[in-house]
Amino acid sequence: MSLNILAVDDSRTMRDMVRLALAAAGMTVTTADDGVHGLEVLEGMEPDAIISDINMPRLDGFGFIRAVREIDRMRATPILVLTTESAPELRARARDAGATGWIVKPFDPHKLVKTIQMVTG
Amino acid sequence: MSTDPMAEIRASFFIECEELMESLQDALVILDEDGGDSETINVVFRAVHSIKGGAGAFGFDDLVAFAHRFETVLDQLRAGKLELTSDATKLFIQGADLLHDHIRAAQSDSAPPAGAEDVLKALEALMGDAAPEEDEAVDFTPATLGFSLDLPGLDDEPQLPVELPVWRIGFRPRAELYASGNEAVLILRALAALGETRVDCHVPDDLALSADTAEQPQLGWTVRLEGEMTEADIREVFDFVTDVCDLAITQDQPAAGEPVPFDHPVAEAAMTEPPAIENASPLRLDSGSIVAAANEDVPAVAAGAAPPDPATRNRAARPESEPAAATVRVDLERVDRLVNLVGELVINQAMLAQSVTEAGMGENPSVMNGLEEFMMLTRDIQDGVMMIRAQPVKPLFQRMARIIREASAAVGKEVRLRTEGEATEVDKTVIERLADPLTHMIRNSVDHGIETPDVRQAAGKAAEGVITLSASHRAGRVLIEVADDGAGINRPRVREIAVSKGLIPADAQLTDAEIDNLLFLPGFSTARQISALSGRGVGMDVVKSAITVLGGRVTISSAAGVGTKFSISLPLTLAVLDGMVVRVADETLVVPLSSIVETATLSPGDVRRIGRSTEVLHIRGDFVPLFDLGVQLGFRRAPASADESIVILTTQEDGSRAALIVDQIMEQRQVVIKGLNRNYGPIPGVAAATILGDGQVALILDPSDLTHPTAPEGEDEIALAG
Amino acid sequence: MTENTQNAAQEIELLAFRLGEQEYCVDIMSVREIRGWSRATPLPFSPGHVKGVINLRGTVLPVIDLAVRLGMPPIEGDERNVIIVVSVNGQTAGLLVDAVSDILSVARADLQPPPDLTADKESNCISALTLVDNRLIRMLQLDTVLPTQQNDTAA
Structure with missing residues (x-):
C-alpha cells in the first residue's frame, strides 16, 4: 500500500520537489504551506510520515512538530525535518520538539525516499 | 500532460523567487524606515534562505553561493549579533538587488552579475569578529537533483573495507527515542541490511508490563554484525538516535557478548537474511522467550506507543487531497480570450437592444426587463473579468x-x-x-x-x-x-x-x-x-x-x-469605458464620461470672443475656452450654428477646462475600447475607437488632447467626412 | 517579396480589380476577404487616402482609398464599390476599389518590372506589370501602399 506523506514547507519549489521525488517512489504526498496549515491538514489525515521545514512563517517547524506530538494518534508518527541547516543545536532543538530525524537540503531524492522507507518500516 | 515535471518546478521556482523577492524588498523597506522588528528580520532571512534552498536543488551554484553568504550575514542579524545600522540596511538592499540579478542570471542561464563580490565582502565586513566558522559554508555542497526517478535501490556501493570486520553493537533506547517517532526494530532492521546479524535482546528480570511503566523503554539489544561495512556505516543507521539511546560500537571482540553494558540476554535472534520489507517478521525470536509472541510492533508496545489503528491508517490512504489553494494560476492568454469574448458580449448586447427597439418591442415590459437584466449581468461579468486582470x-x-x-x-x-x-x-x-x-x-x-x-x-x-x-x-x-x-x-x-x-x-x-x-x-x-x-x-x-x-x-x-x-x-482597464455618445457633423463620437463635468445648452450671450479666433464660454462665473468639436476634428470648416448648440464641459487632470460644441447628445453607455491601428500615429484628440450597436465604428475622444495648444491646425490633407 | 523568389516558371494567382479606367492586381495570397462597401468612420488628421475605419467582425480596420493613394480622384463610395481586405507583414487593411474584375493565373516570368520612371507616388506602389488579353494590369506593391508602421517610440 502506498505511503501517505505530509510535506510542510513554505517554499512551493521545495514542496513540488518533495512531491515529485516521493510520487516517483509511489508515495502519496499532501502538502501544507506552514505549520498552522500543516496542523489543519492533519485534522483530516493520518500520514505515515511527515516531512517538515524549519524556517516557516506563522508556525515554524519546531512548533509544528511539538504540536503534532501533542496529538495522541500521531505520537509515534515519524517526522523528518528537511532543512538547509545542519548545526548541532538545531538538531537538538528539533529532537526536543519530537523530530524523528533530519534531512539536509538540498536533498537527494533517493536518500529522501530511503529515509522515509526506513523510518516508516 | 506530458510536460517535463522538472521544467515545471523550475518555472515555478522562479515565480516563487519573484514572490520571495517582493517580500524581501518589502521587509527591507520597513527595516530602512523604522528598523522593523524581529519578524521583519525573519522575513528577510527566510526569503534568502528559501531562494537558496530551491536554487541548490537546481544546481544554480552561483545563486546558491551568493545566497548562502548573504544568508550567513542575515543569520547574524537575526541572532542579534549584528547591529542594524542604516549603512547595514543599505548593504542589505544592495545585496537584495544583486540576489535578484543572480536569480535572473540563473533563469536566463547567463553569467552572474558583476560586483557581487564587493557587496558580499562589505556585507561580511559587517560581521567583524562575529563571523561564524567558515566550515559551514564549505559544508553546503549543493547536491543537484540529477533526478533519475527510478526507485532507489538498496545496493548502494559499499565502501571498500580493509578486512571483513565483526562489529558488536550495544543499543538501548531511551524514552525519547520512541517519543520522537523512532523505532528500535527499524534500526535493527537497518543494521541487518548492512550485513549478517545476530541479535540478543536484553529483558530486565523485573519486566513490568503495567500501564504506568508503559512509556518506559525496558529492552536493550546486543547486535553482532558481520560484513563489509565501516563504523561510519553503522553510525549512519543510528544517525537519528545517537542522542536518545545508549550506544556502544566496538569492533572484533571474538568472545561473544561481553563488553555489552546490558544484562540478561534471554532472547536471541539470528538474522541470516536481510529483512526485506516483505518479510513480515524480521525479528525471529526464540520460542519460549518472554517476547516470543511479539511481532515487529513489540518495541512500540514496550515504549508505550499505541500501534497505529488500522482504521485510521486506511483513512490516511485515501487519494491525495491537496489543501484548497488560495490562488489559481491561469495562462494570461486564456484570460485575454475571456476579456475579448466579454467585449463581444457587450457589443452584442447593445446590438440586441437596438434591434429590439427597432422591432417595435421597446414598450414590451417583459422584453425590456429581460434586456435590462441581460445588461446588468453583462456588466457584472465584465467587471469580474476585468478584476482577473487587475494587479497591484x-x-x-x-x-x-x-x-x-x-x-x-x-x-x-x-x-x-x-x-x-x-x-x-x-x-x-x-x-x-x-x-x-x-x-x-x-x-x-x-x-x-x-x-x-x-x-x-x-x-x-x-x-x-x-x-x-x-x-x-x-x-x-x-x-x-x-x-x-x-x-x-x-x-x-x-x-x-x-x-x-x-x-x-x-x-x-x-x-x-x-x-x-x-x-x-x-x-x-x-x-x-x-x-x-x-x-x-x-x-x-x-x-x-x-x-x-x-x-x-x-x-x-x-x-x-x-x-x-x-x-x-x-x-482602470484598457477594455471598457463609460462614455457619452454624441453626434457632430454627421459623425458619432464617444466622450469619456470621466472627463465630463456637465452639459448645457449654448446661448449666444454666454460666448465671448477673445483675440482673433478664440472664443470662451462664460459659465458660472468662469471663462472656459470654447471649441466646436466638428471643426476641431476637421469634420467641418465652420461651426454649424452657434444658437441652441449643446456644449459639453470637460475637465482635465490639471484642472483646466474646455467646452466642446456638439450637435446632439445620443446616450450614455459603456463602450468596449478597440485599439486604433497605430499606423497613422496618434491622432490628436482621439484616444481609441469602439463599435456601436449598429456595427459602426465610433471614435472615442480624448478631450484634453483635443483642446491642447499643440494640436495641429486643420490642413489641406485632412479627410473631411465622407 | 518572398513569394517572388520562388521558381519564375511557376504560376501566380492574382486578384484583379478596377480603379477608374485602370486595372490593378494583388497576389491572391495576401487577400483575406472581399467585402461590399460599408461606410467608413473618418479619422481626423489622417492623410487623404485614409478613408477611415470600419468594423471587421469586431476589429477596427483601416480602409485606404486606393484611387487617392495612387494619385487619382477619390472614390466616393457606394454599393457598387468593394473593399479588398489584404494582409501583408502582419498588417491588415481594407483597400477601397471600384470593382473586382478577375482572378488571373499568370506565369511569374510574365510579370515585368515597371519602367523606372520618376519616383512619383504611383510608381512606388507598382511592383510589376503584366499583359493579360491585351489588358495592362499593374501589380501593387502592397507594403508600400499600406501605411508604414509607426515605430512605437515609447517601448
Whole structure:
C-alpha cells in the first residue's frame, strides 16, 4: 500500500520537489504551506510520515512538530525535518520538539525516499 | 500532460523567487524606515534562505553561493549579533538587488552579475569578529537533483573495507527515542541490511508490563554484525538516535557478548537474511522467550506507543487531497480570450437592444426587463473579468526603488523612494506598459529634479531627497504621481532652451504651466551636460506618447524650491469605458464620461470672443475656452450654428477646462475600447475607437488632447467626412 | 517579396480589380476577404487616402482609398464599390476599389518590372506589370501602399 506523506514547507519549489521525488517512489504526498496549515491538514489525515521545514512563517517547524506530538494518534508518527541547516543545536532543538530525524537540503531524492522507507518500516 | 515535471518546478521556482523577492524588498523597506522588528528580520532571512534552498536543488551554484553568504550575514542579524545600522540596511538592499540579478542570471542561464563580490565582502565586513566558522559554508555542497526517478535501490556501493570486520553493537533506547517517532526494530532492521546479524535482546528480570511503566523503554539489544561495512556505516543507521539511546560500537571482540553494558540476554535472534520489507517478521525470536509472541510492533508496545489503528491508517490512504489553494494560476492568454469574448458580449448586447427597439418591442415590459437584466449581468461579468486582470502596482513600484538606488548612485545624489497606495490595482497590461515611462520619469526626477546633497543643504533641506511614488483610484481612473522634493522646474532655463531650439518664438508669452509643458515637446532636453542617465536622446515627449497610447494623460506641476510632480491619469482597464455618445457633423463620437463635468445648452450671450479666433464660454462665473468639436476634428470648416448648440464641459487632470460644441447628445453607455491601428500615429484628440450597436465604428475622444495648444491646425490633407 | 523568389516558371494567382479606367492586381495570397462597401468612420488628421475605419467582425480596420493613394480622384463610395481586405507583414487593411474584375493565373516570368520612371507616388506602389488579353494590369506593391508602421517610440 502506498505511503501517505505530509510535506510542510513554505517554499512551493521545495514542496513540488518533495512531491515529485516521493510520487516517483509511489508515495502519496499532501502538502501544507506552514505549520498552522500543516496542523489543519492533519485534522483530516493520518500520514505515515511527515516531512517538515524549519524556517516557516506563522508556525515554524519546531512548533509544528511539538504540536503534532501533542496529538495522541500521531505520537509515534515519524517526522523528518528537511532543512538547509545542519548545526548541532538545531538538531537538538528539533529532537526536543519530537523530530524523528533530519534531512539536509538540498536533498537527494533517493536518500529522501530511503529515509522515509526506513523510518516508516 | 506530458510536460517535463522538472521544467515545471523550475518555472515555478522562479515565480516563487519573484514572490520571495517582493517580500524581501518589502521587509527591507520597513527595516530602512523604522528598523522593523524581529519578524521583519525573519522575513528577510527566510526569503534568502528559501531562494537558496530551491536554487541548490537546481544546481544554480552561483545563486546558491551568493545566497548562502548573504544568508550567513542575515543569520547574524537575526541572532542579534549584528547591529542594524542604516549603512547595514543599505548593504542589505544592495545585496537584495544583486540576489535578484543572480536569480535572473540563473533563469536566463547567463553569467552572474558583476560586483557581487564587493557587496558580499562589505556585507561580511559587517560581521567583524562575529563571523561564524567558515566550515559551514564549505559544508553546503549543493547536491543537484540529477533526478533519475527510478526507485532507489538498496545496493548502494559499499565502501571498500580493509578486512571483513565483526562489529558488536550495544543499543538501548531511551524514552525519547520512541517519543520522537523512532523505532528500535527499524534500526535493527537497518543494521541487518548492512550485513549478517545476530541479535540478543536484553529483558530486565523485573519486566513490568503495567500501564504506568508503559512509556518506559525496558529492552536493550546486543547486535553482532558481520560484513563489509565501516563504523561510519553503522553510525549512519543510528544517525537519528545517537542522542536518545545508549550506544556502544566496538569492533572484533571474538568472545561473544561481553563488553555489552546490558544484562540478561534471554532472547536471541539470528538474522541470516536481510529483512526485506516483505518479510513480515524480521525479528525471529526464540520460542519460549518472554517476547516470543511479539511481532515487529513489540518495541512500540514496550515504549508505550499505541500501534497505529488500522482504521485510521486506511483513512490516511485515501487519494491525495491537496489543501484548497488560495490562488489559481491561469495562462494570461486564456484570460485575454475571456476579456475579448466579454467585449463581444457587450457589443452584442447593445446590438440586441437596438434591434429590439427597432422591432417595435421597446414598450414590451417583459422584453425590456429581460434586456435590462441581460445588461446588468453583462456588466457584472465584465467587471469580474476585468478584476482577473487587475494587479497591484506594488511590484512595479518596487522596481522603481531599484531604479532610484542605481540612478542616484550614478549621479552622486542621495535619494529615497517613498511609496503610497501600492495595493492599488490596475490592469496588468497597463502596469506592464507603464514600466518604461515610469522608469524614465523616475530617472528624470533623480537626474533633474533632486539637487546634489550640498546644494540641498545650502538650501536648508535634508541632504537626502525624496521621490514619492503614489497610486490611487480617482473617479474611475488610476492616478499615478511621481513627486520629488527637488528644486522645481527652472522655468527661465526651460524657456531659454525652447527658444534656442526654435520650439517657441523668442517673444512668446507663456504661463508657468505652458512653460512646464514645453518639457513634453519632442527633442527637448534640459540636461546641461550629458550625465550618466540622460543625454540618451529620449525626452519626456516619449513618456507622454507612451502614456497617451495607454489612454492616459500626463501633467506636470512644479514649485520653485519645493519640487516637481508628474501626474499620470490612466484608465482602470484598457477594455471598457463609460462614455457619452454624441453626434457632430454627421459623425458619432464617444466622450469619456470621466472627463465630463456637465452639459448645457449654448446661448449666444454666454460666448465671448477673445483675440482673433478664440472664443470662451462664460459659465458660472468662469471663462472656459470654447471649441466646436466638428471643426476641431476637421469634420467641418465652420461651426454649424452657434444658437441652441449643446456644449459639453470637460475637465482635465490639471484642472483646466474646455467646452466642446456638439450637435446632439445620443446616450450614455459603456463602450468596449478597440485599439486604433497605430499606423497613422496618434491622432490628436482621439484616444481609441469602439463599435456601436449598429456595427459602426465610433471614435472615442480624448478631450484634453483635443483642446491642447499643440494640436495641429486643420490642413489641406485632412479627410473631411465622407 | 518572398513569394517572388520562388521558381519564375511557376504560376501566380492574382486578384484583379478596377480603379477608374485602370486595372490593378494583388497576389491572391495576401487577400483575406472581399467585402461590399460599408461606410467608413473618418479619422481626423489622417492623410487623404485614409478613408477611415470600419468594423471587421469586431476589429477596427483601416480602409485606404486606393484611387487617392495612387494619385487619382477619390472614390466616393457606394454599393457598387468593394473593399479588398489584404494582409501583408502582419498588417491588415481594407483597400477601397471600384470593382473586382478577375482572378488571373499568370506565369511569374510574365510579370515585368515597371519602367523606372520618376519616383512619383504611383510608381512606388507598382511592383510589376503584366499583359493579360491585351489588358495592362499593374501589380501593387502592397507594403508600400499600406501605411508604414509607426515605430512605437515609447517601448
